[in-house]
Amino acid sequence: MDIALDNTIQSMKNKDFLTLKDYSKQEINSLLKLASELKQLQKQDIRPQMLEGKTLGMIFEKAYTRTRVSFEAGIYQLGGSGLFLNTQDIQLGRGETIADTAKVLSSYLDGIMIRTYSQSAVEQLAEHAAIPVINGLTDLYHPCQVLADLLTIQEQKGSLSGLTLTYIGDGNNMAHSLMIGSAIMGMNVHIVSPKEFQPNSAITDQAQAIAKQNNSSVMVTQDIQKAVQDTDIIYTDVWASMGQENEQKERAEIFKVYQVNDSLMAKAKPEAIFMHCLPAHRGEEVTARVIDGEQSVVFEEAENRLHAQKALMVALMSNH
Numbered sequence: 360m361d362i363a364l365d366n367t368i369q370s371m372k373n374k375d376f377l378t379l380k381d382y383s384k385q386e387i388n389s390l391l392k393l394a395s396e397l398k399q400l401q402k403q404d405i406r407p408q409m410l411e412g413k414t415l416g417m418i419f420e421k422a423y424t425r426t427r428v429s430f431e432a433g434i435y436q437l438g439g440s441g442l443f444l445n446t447q448d449i450q451l452g453r454g455e456t457i458a459d460t461a462k463v464l465s466s467y468l469d470g471i472m473i474r475t476y477s478q479s480a481v482e483q484l485a486e487h488a489a490i491p492v493i494n495g496l497t498d499l500y501h502p503c504q505v506l507a508d509l510l511t512i513q514e515q516k517g518s519l520s521g522l523t524l525t526y527i528g529d530g531n532n533m534a535h536s537l538m539i540g541s542a543i544m545g546m547n548v549h550i551v552s553p554k555e556f557q558p559n560s561a562i563t564d565q566a567q568a569i570a571k572q573n574n575s576s577v578m579v580t581q582d583i584q585k586a587v588q589d590t591d592i593i594y595t596d597v598w599a600s601m602g603q604e605n606e607q608k609e610r611a612e613i614f615k616v617y618q619v620n621d622s623l624m625a626k627a628k629p630e631a632i633f634m635h636c637l638p639a640h641r642g643e644e645v646t647a648r649v650i651d652g653e654q655s656v657v658f659e660e661a662e663n664r665l666h667a668q669k670a671l672m673v674a675l676m677s678n679h
């Protein structure tokens with residue numbers, strides 16, 4: 360059984376997914392609609408073989424749980440296969456240029472997903488590859504996670520436009536992608552970070568410009584109380600991301616006043632939801648009571664990585 364794909368999805372064939380900035384509101388809406396349809400079918404144990412015979416190469420330079428399992432399970436459920444490529448096992452890790460790797464892999468595969476440190480490496484890969492490249496995470500962006508987040512918020516709240524999302528913590532790749540994704544969809548976003556850990560100012564400026572076009576706003580502040588007042592979604596992430604483990608102690612001291620706990624949740628709207636991209640450190644950025652409590656949707660959010668990425672792979676890789 361196949362799903363009828365709208366014209367917007369069909370127009371995305373062979374497009375790269377490097378950052379949400381490259382996608383319009385209409386394109387994101389179509390991806391969310393397709394993700395929702397695929398999710399409903401899966402719940403009925405129906406798995407349309409829309410990527411039959413297709414192979415996704417998955418390059419990992421950073422640790423993974425959700426990214427590898429959701430992409431590998433997702434393409435398998437769609438009738439294709441995922442090929443795990445650790446950078447230690449391929450020539451990229453031994454000095455082969457990104458351009459050469461891109462050209463070689465393009466002749467074997469139908470798509471590449473890469474989870475790495477440098478955004479420029481992903482952009483270079485996309486520039487030289489003849490097949491779609493998906494950003495599975497870089498130090499600058501995490502667009503796949505935010506696609507799943509938008510799906511989760513839509514499920515919980517009915518729509519996205521006009522909602523307010525407050526992100527508390529390090530102005531990292533999650534903060535960047537949440538700002539961009541929220542701005543495109545007409546959501547207000549507040550980023551609350553200590554002064555020295557605020558998001559990249561160029562990305563903040565871009566998000567604010569996008570928000571203006573969609574009648575929403577992006578605010579970066581240190582004022583937690585002001586930012587959480589009447590918000591619909593409270594979102595946090597670990598204080599030290601991958602590669603920053605040596606800063607853990609120092610960051611824990613600076614960020615301790617930014618912990619999401621019951622009293623902070625009480626300042627948001629009564630029906631506010633709590634989100635976290637996981638993995639979480641209970642007792643640090645969030646208390647166990649909040650993350651395991653009734654307002655938390657973190658496991659629905661984690662599940663939606665599978666459905667959102669299936670929609671993405673169908674859009675970019677299927678024959679339509």
